[in-house]
Amino acid sequence: MHLAAEGRVVLGDRRPGDPAVPAELRSALSEWAAVAATVGVNGGPVEQNLVRRRGRQLAGRLAEALGRPVDFTDPVTGQTERVSGRATGPLPRVAPEPPAPTPWATGLAVAAFFAVLTAVADIALSRAFIDALGLLWVPANLLVGCGLAPSLWLLRRTPFWRWPALGCAIGLGVAWVCLLAGQLG
Structure with a gap:
């Protein structure tokens, strides 16, 4: 699973036995792609981290829907990682940025x-x-x-x-x- 240049998600290699991706998941992937395309260019570190986390979540849901691991390519860094399924438990919290000094x-x-x-x-x-x-x-x-x-x-x-x-x-x-x-x- 990676983000294409046109702001859409490419699911990669489809195997003959793969089940159909649910419409709700396809919709969530296209929404994520639109946000990721914008944040990748204009976003700050917090926004990029949120896009990265949401992309991993959706890759996990896709892996569960397909019944096999999928490769997730981070739209910000370009690194690829294998995602097996949804992570259990709460999402890790992002440490807030320290406040800037008051001018x-x-x-x-x-x-x-x-x-x-x-x-x-x-x-x-x-x-x-x-x-x-x-x-x-x-x-x-x-x-x-x-x-x-x-x-x-x-x-x-x-x-x-x-x-x-x-x-x-x-x-x-x-x-x-x-x-x-x-x-x-």
Whole structure:
């Protein structure tokens, strides 16, 4: 069993006594081939390892369906191994990659930029509301804050986007303080 250049699985030599491959297994093999063709070119080490593991699983299922061992060619490395059947027990866990160091200097600079940008934009929008509609700036600003809150919360753990999210949250807070101080003073 190996992956052809067109992104399809070639089952190799078929023997006269081989039973037909179940349709469900053929479908799983074609899905795996589509993913393996993409990951082999563009994937990282984690994705390549997952494709390799899934390919071995499918080779094991194919070996059980045919009743004999099959040769599995890894689409990433090109190495061939003989697979006798499905492995029993749970799949081995892949060790997670260690986290990259946090780029504090760059991240805080990006956060500061987005804080200033968000504060200036929110104050300008709220000043326009104050001039035109009076105290309607409060619900308008609450609407802006409540609309951004879920997105900012979801982005807090995404490697790059946590910095703009932090900056936007700080910028909204600074804008509220400035607007309230402007109304009181």
